[in-house]
Amino acid sequence: MDKRIHLILVAAYVAAGFVGMIASWLASGQFFIGMITGAVIVMLGALSHEFILRRDGFKRVLKGVVGLRDKVEQIERGIDGIQKDVGKATADARGANTAAQQVQQIQELAQKTAEEFEAFKSQGGSANGLAQTVEQLQAAAQQTASDIEIIQNAGNQLHSEFMAMQQQLAEQQQQFEQVQAMLQQMQGTMDALASRPAEPVPQPPQQTAAVHPDLVPERMPAQPPPEQAVMEQPVMEQPPMEQPAPPPAPEPPAAEPAPDEPTPLEQPVMAPPAALAATGSDLVNATLQEIDAHLSQAAGDGNADVTLRAVVEALKADAVDLYLEPIVTLPERKPAHYECHGGLRGADGTPLAVDPNLDPTGREELMRSIENALLARCLDRIAAVDAAGLDGGACFYNVAAETLADRGFFAGLIRHLQANPALAQRLVLECPQSALMEYGEQAVQDLVEVQETGCRFSIDGITDLEIDFESLVGFGFRFVKVGSKFMRVQANTADDPESVRGLARELKGIGIDVIVENVETDLSLVELIAFDIGYGQGSLFGQPALMQRTA
Numbered sequence: 001m002d003k004r005i006h007l008i009l010v011a012a013y014v015a016a017g018f019v020g021m022i023a024s025w026l027a028s029g030q031f032f033i034g035m036i037t038g039a040v041i042v043m044l045g046a047l048s049h050e051f052i053l054r055r056d057g058f059k060r061v062l063k064g065v066v067g068l069r070d071k072v073e074q075i076e077r078g079i080d081g082i083q084k085d086v087g088k089a090t091a092d093a094r095g096a097n098t099a100a101q102q103v104q105q106i107q108e109l110a111q112k113t114a115e116e117f118e119a120f121k122s123q124g125g126s127a128n129g130l131a132q133t134v135e136q137l138q139a140a141a142q143q144t145a146s147d148i149e150i151i152q153n154a155g156n157q158l159h160s161e162f163m164a165m166q167q168q169l170a171e172q173q174q175q176f177e178q179v180q181a182m183l184q185q186m187q188g189t190m191d192a193l194a195s196r197p198a199e200p201v202p203q204p205p206q207q208t209a210a211v212h213p214d215l216v217p218e219r220m221p222a223q224p225p226p227e228q229a230v231m232e233q234p235v236m237e238q239p240p241m242e243q244p245a246p247p248p249a250p251e252p253p254a255a256e257p258a259p260d261e262p263t264p265l266e267q268p269v270m271a272p273p274a275a276l277a278a279t280g281s282d283l284v285n286a287t288l289q290e291i292d293a294h295l296s297q298a299a300g301d302g303n304a305d306v307t308l309r310a311v312v313e314a315l316k317a318d319a320v321d322l323y324l325e326p327i328v329t330l331p332e333r334k335p336a337h338y339e340c341h342g343g344l345r346g347a348d349g350t351p352l353a354v355d356p357n358l359d360p361t362g363r364e365e366l367m368r369s370i371e372n373a374l375l376a377r378c379l380d381r382i383a384a385v386d387a388a389g390l391d392g393g394a395c396f397y398n399v400a401a402e403t404l405a406d407r408g409f410f411a412g413l414i415r416h417l418q419a420n421p422a423l424a425q426r427l428v429l430e431c432p433q434s435a436l437m438e439y440g441e442q443a444v445q446d447l448v449e450v451q452e453t454g455c456r457f458s459i460d461g462i463t464d465l466e467i468d469f470e471s472l473v474g475f476g477f478r479f480v481k482v483g484s485k486f487m488r489v490q491a492n493t494a495d496d497p498e499s500v501r502g503l504a505r506e507l508k509g510i511g512i513d514v515i516v517e518n519v520e521t522d523l524s525l526v527e528l529i530a531f532d533i534g535y536g537q538g539s540l541f542g543q544p545a546l547m548q549r550t551a
Contacts, residue, residue, distance in 0.1 A: 013045030075176045082169050089162045096155035103148045110141045280318060281380055283416040287373035287409070288316055294366035308366070310346055315373045319345040322381035323544035327396070327515055327537045331529050337393035337428070339537065341544055342378040368402040372409045375399065379416070381547065383423045396428045396458060396479075401435035410446040417453040424454040428479060432461035444475070451476030460517070462486065465503070473511050480507060481515045484524050484538070487531065504532045 021038025025031050114137075280288075291312055314320070320342055327337040344352045375397065382395045403409060417424040429450070436443075436459065447457065458479035459472065469480070491500045504514040516528050519538035528536065 009045075009049055013042050013049070016045060017042035072176065075172060079169065079172050079176065082165055082172065086162060086165050086169070089158050089165065093155055093158050093162070096151045096158070099151050100148055103144045106144050107141055110137045113137055280377060281416060283412050284373065284376040284380065286412050287369055287376050290369040291315070291366065291373060294363075294369055307352070308363075308370075311344060311352055311370060314344040314346060314352060315370065315377065318377065320374065320377040320381065321345065322378055322547045324395075324547055325537065325544040326542045327393075327535050328541045330525075330533055330536050333536075333541060335393070335542075336535060337396060339396040339398075339430075339544075340378055340382060342374050342381075344374070364402075368406055368409075371400050371403055372406065375403060376416075379423065379427070382427065383420060385547070394428045394456070395426050396430050398430040398432075398460070399435075401432065401438060404431060404435050404443050405439040407442070407446060410443070410450065414446070414449050414453060417450065417455055421454060427455045428458050429455060430458045430460050430481070433459055433463060433467070434461060447475045458515075465490065465500070469507060469512055470510055478511060479513050479515055481517050481537075484516050484519050484528060487516055487533075488524070488527060491531070501531050504534060508534070 017038035017040075020041040021034040023034075024037035025034030028034065295308070295312060321344075323341040323343060324338040325341065326335040327339060328334055329336050346352050378397060382397070385395070417427070451457070455476070456479070457472075457475065457477045458481060459467075459477055460481035462480065462482045463486075469477075487500070507514055513534050515535040515537055516531075516533050517537040519525055519528065519536045519540045521540065525536065525540060
């Protein structure tokens, strides 16, 4: 649709909304009702316009599918013609073979006649008439030999043409199979576009807090209300865990989900092992001691300080919940890894909410210690997933910038991972690009030592693709997370769009997998699949689900 038509339609929607607003205002005598009426008219016009645009896109896709089917029919007709030509050439070759046999019989007859003539001549018979007959037979034999040579040459040529036709037929059959596979892929894409999951996607829990917006990762959800915390959760299919040196892949599950429906998470009930008592691991105890040291200096009697104490008490009491958000393979949508989010509950069981009015001045050390303690508690939860006997992929956890700069905490984390090699093999620590740019130089040694335990890293929050990815591989980075909107914008605005489209293939070649996050619609998924992206994450594939545990 022409750009001017777009502008005219938009102006028409706005004008109609304005007229409707004035008319409703005059009719009701209330300006507020008039504004609502005008907004509704504009929204309805915009929705109609969007429907028209989407309908045109589907028409083009359907035309492409019809064109592919016509191509398949043309190829089938060409194959039928080739088969007919091959049959004709085979018949001609058989005819040439029959003619050669007849010539051989004539030659044998001529030789027999010559022998009879010699026998007659030796007996004194008249040879004049017989000599003429023999000469005629010899001339006929020479002519027949010449004809045989011509027929043999024609047979050789027909044989060559027959072999060429067989090769051409094999190529045409291969092309036909490729077209059929392409048609099936297009049909699957059309089915995915035309269908939606039968049940609505559950809403994610509200964001939890530890008294400051920077206390927890950006995507950390909160504990749902008590009446929702015990609700039945769907079953989680745990795919095989990806390792730096991958072991033999386990057998796939018996029943795989439909390609257009994400596999929901399982809701296992985990009995925490002895290592997960209220005191927690040595790493947890060390962070709680740091909190006690900073709390007496930073906390007072204000509302914010009361919330600080509530957060500290929740950490000490191990009132920490773990949520798992699926990271799926594309285009199969099969869960492969999980991103972990930590949430805190107060003494009454309700989530601790963020206090936007909290002034962190003078509390930076306490905030960092609380963030570290939450990470340590969540590491114990991830270890409990293994203790429950579940087979799953890697567990991603977002590390705050302050934690990345805390070398003392990283020393304790390294000791903890060395003592828990199974946890280290499963764990993937996520670091924002901005944090690496700010603290990367001072964290280099820590990253190297953490990598040596078997733990891997992922970089997210990408705002600039001009990154030395090969250097990141040396520090243990095996994943890159890119926003779906950012990826599409880069592909449409870059000087060389193909370089962006080939980014996933290039990174895969050096050992880094690309994960596109914030995927929300099937239409955006179709476009991302064309980029050869291996993994996806977002509300389209499932919301974070609470991992329940028994006391």
